[in-house]
Amino acid sequence: MNLAKSSILIFSARVCKAAIGFLAVTVFSRELGASPLGTYYPFLALLGIIGLPANLGIRQATKKRISEGNDKSAYLGTGLILKSAIVFAISGILWFSGTYINKFLGANLAQLVVITLIIDQLGRFSISILHGELRVGETAILEVIRPLSWLVVGYFLYLRGYGVYALVYGYLVGTILASMVGWWKVSVSIGRPTVEHARSLFDYARFSAISSVGGYFYSWTDVGILTLFVVWGIGVTRADIGAYENAWRLSLVTMLFGKSIATALFPQISRWDADDATDRIESAIPTALLPSLLLVIPAFVGTLILSKDLLRILFGPEFTVAWLALIVLAAGKIPQSLHTLLSRSLNAIDYPDLAAYAAISSALLNMIFNIVLIWQFGIVGAAIATVGSFMINTILHAHYLNQFLDIELPLREAIWSVVASAAMGIGVYGARLMIELNSIIQLLAIIVLGVIIYTVAILTYSPIRLEAQRTLRPLLTELVS
Template identity: 60%
Template sequence: MNLAQSSLKIFVAKIGAAILNFLAIIIFSRKLGAAPLGTYYPFIALVGILSIPTDFGISSATEKRISEGADKSKYLGTAIALKFPPLILISLLIHYSRRYVTQYLGADLTLALIVALFVRQTAQLSVTVLRGEMRVGETALVEILRPIGWISSGYVLYLQGYGVYSLVYGYLVGSTLMLIVGWWKVSTPISNPTLEHVDSLIDYGKFSVISSIGDYFYNWMDVAMLSVFVAVGTAVTRGEIGAYENAWRLSLVVMLLSQSIATALFPQVSHWNADGAVDQIESVIPTALLPAFLLVTPAFVGIAVLSRDLLKIMFGPEFTVAWFVLIILAGEKVFQAVHVVLGRSLQAIDRPDLAAYATAVSILVNLVLNVVLIWKFGIVGAAIATTLSFIVNTSLHAHYLTQFLNIDFPVQKALWSIVASAAMGICVYSVQIYIEINTIIELGSVICFGVLVYGSIVLVYSPIREIAQRLVSPMIEFIP
C-alpha cells in the first residue's frame, strides 16, 4: 500500500465530502434556521452514542485482524455474527423508550433512529473491512456517498415541506448508498464464525471499544449534554445547539488532512508491527504528524481572526452566537491533529489497552466538565470542556506511545509554522480593520490573502520546503 497516495485519495474525498456537507449545512441553515438543526444534530449524536454498545469495538478489531493477513473470511463472518444480536436488543430498547426519545429529540424520530442504527453499523463494517484489506484509498469513494445522498435527497424532501425530517431521511439515503457500494467492493468472502475468532475479536475489541467511546464522546457528548439541558428547560436552546454544532463542523475542516493520514497509517503500521519493523514505524510517525500540523496551526489563527464573519456569512446572523465557541474548538484541533496520528499508531502496535486507559480518563474529565461548565457557561462551557478533556487525552497517548517507540517530534518545523501563522494573523487582522466583510467573495478573498501570506513565509524555511516538494510528487502521480 502506498501510504502517500492512499492518504491523498482519502484527503481528496474528505475535501469533497466537506464541501458537500458545508453546502448542505449552509442551505439548510438558511432555509430552516438553527432550531431544526438543534433536533437533527442530537439525532445524529444519539445514533453515534448507541453505536457504541451495538458495535462494542468489533469493527476496529475486525480491521486489525484482517490487516494481519490470516483467516480473513473467518474473522469477517465472526464479526457479522457478533454485531447483529446487540443491534436487535438496542433497537427493542429504543422502541419501548419511544416517549423519552421523542422528548429528548423534540420530534418523533424513533423508527428513523432504529433504521439509521442498522444502516450505519452495516455500512461502517464494510469500510473497516476494506481498510483491513489494505485498500484504504478505495474507502474514499464509499464514504463520500453519505453527504451526496444527504444533500441531494434532503433538499428534495425540504422542497416537499418535510422540515427537519428532510435532514434525517436524507441522512438515511446517504448511509444506504454507502452500505450498498461498500459491500459491493469488499473482496473478503464470509465464512462461518468460530469461537476461536470470537475470542480474538473480543480480546482486541474490549479495549478498542473504550477508544471508540472516546471518539463518540469527543464528537457528540457536548451536543448530547446540551440536549439534556434543553429537555429540562435550562441553560441553552435548540437554536444554540444548532449554532454550536455548525461551529464544530466548521472547525473540523482543518482536520481533514490529519484524519486522512491517520486512516491510511493504521493498517500500514499494523502490518509493520506484525513483521517487527520498528524502525519503519518510528520514521513514518513524524512524517505523518508534520503535514497535518502545518495546516491546523494557520487555520486556528485565521479562524480566531475571522470567526464572526465566517459564521455570519456562511450560515446567517443567528449563528454568530457561537463565534467564541468556534475559536475554542479551532484551538482544540491543534491537539487533535497530533492525537489522531498517535492514537491510531498506539492501537496499530497492538496496545489498545493503553489507548483505552487514556481515553477512559479523558471521558471522565469530559463528562464532569460538560455538566459543570454547560450549567455555568452554556455552549461556551461545552467547548471548553471538550478542549480540556482532549488535551488530557492527547498527552496520555503521547506518553504511552513513547514508551515503545523513539519518536523524533518535528519541533523546529512546528515552531516555524507557528511563527508564519502569527505573521499571517497580523496581516489578516490588519486587512479586516479596513475592509468590511459582507459577502462570500470578500470573505474568500481575505482567506486567500491569508493563505498566500502563510505559504510565502512557511516555505522560506528550507526543511519545510523540501517536505512540501516531496508531498507534491504523489499528487502528480495521482493525477491521471
C-alpha cells in the same frame, strides 16, 4: 498499499465531503434556521452515542485481524455474526424506548433512529473490512455519498415541506447507499464463524471498544448534554445547539488531512508491527504528523480573527452566538491533530488496552467538565470542556506510545508554523480593517490572502520546503502515472 496515494485519495474525498456538507449546512441553516438543526444534530448525537454499545469494538477488532493477513474469511464471518447480534439487541431496546427518545429529540424520530442505526453500523463495518484489506483508497467514494444524498434528498424534501424530517430522511438515504456500495466493494468472502476467532476478536475488542469511546464522546457528548439542558429547561435552547454544532463542523475542516493520513496509516502500521519493522513506524509517524500541524496552527489564527464573520456570512446572523465557542474549538484542533495519529498508531501496534485507559479517563473528565461548564457558561463551556479533556487525552496517548516507540515531534517546524501564522494573522487583520465583509466572495478573498501569506512564509524555512518537495514529487508522479 501506497500510503501517500491512499492518504491523498481519502483527503480529496473528505475535501469533497466537507464541501458538500458545508453547502448543505449553509443551505439548511439559511432556510430552516438554527432551531430545526437543534433537533437534527441531537439525532446524530444519539446515533453516535448508541453506536458505542452497538459496536463494542468488534468493527475495529475485525479490521485489525484482517489487516494482519491471516484467516480473513473466518474473521469476517465471525465479526459479522457478533456485530449483527449486538446491533439487533440494541435496536430492540431502542424500539421500546421510543417515548423517551422522542422527548429527547423534540420530534417523533424514534423509529428512524432504530432503522438508521442498523444500516449505519453495517455500512461502517464494510468500510472497516476494506481498511483491513489495505484498500483504504477505495473507500474514498463512500466519504462523499452520505453528504451528497443529505444535500440532494434533504433539499428535495425540504421544498415539499418536510421540515426537520427532510434532513433525517436525506441522511438515511445516504446511509443506505453508502452501505450498499461498501459491501459491494468487499472482496473477502464470509467464512464459517468459530469460537477461536471470536475469542481473538474479543481479546482486541474489549479494549478497542473503550478507546473508541474517545472519538464519539468528543464528537457528541457536548451535544448530548446540551440537549439534556434543553429538555430540562436550563439556560440552553435548540437554536444554541444548532449554532454550536455548526461551529464544531466549521472547526473540523482543518482536521481533514490529518485524519486522512491516520486512516491510511493504521493498516500499514499494523502490518509493519506484525513484521517487527519498528524503525519504519518510528520514521513514518513524525512525517505524518507534520502536514496536519502545518494546517491547524494557521487555521486557528485565522479563526481568531474571522470567527464572527465566518458564522454570520456562511450561516446567518443567528449563528454568531457561537463565535467564541468556534475560537475555542479551533484551538482544540491543535492537540486533536496529534491525537488522531497517536491513537491510531497505539492501536495499530496492538496496545488497545493503553488507548482504552487514556480514552476512558479523558471521556469521564469530558462528561464532568461539560456538565459543570455548560451550567456556568453555556455553549462556550461545552467548547472549553471538550478541548480541555482532549488535551489530557492527547498527552496520555503520547506518554503510552513513547513507552514502545521513539517518537520525535516536529517541534522546529511547528514553531516556524507559529511564526508564519503570526505573519498571516497580521496581514488578514489589516485587510479585515480595510474591508467590510458582507459576502462569501469577500470572505474567500481574505482567506485566500491569508493562505498566500502563510504559504510564502512557511516555505522560506528550508527543512519544510525540502520535505514538501520530497513528499510531493513521488506522489505527483504516482498520481499521474
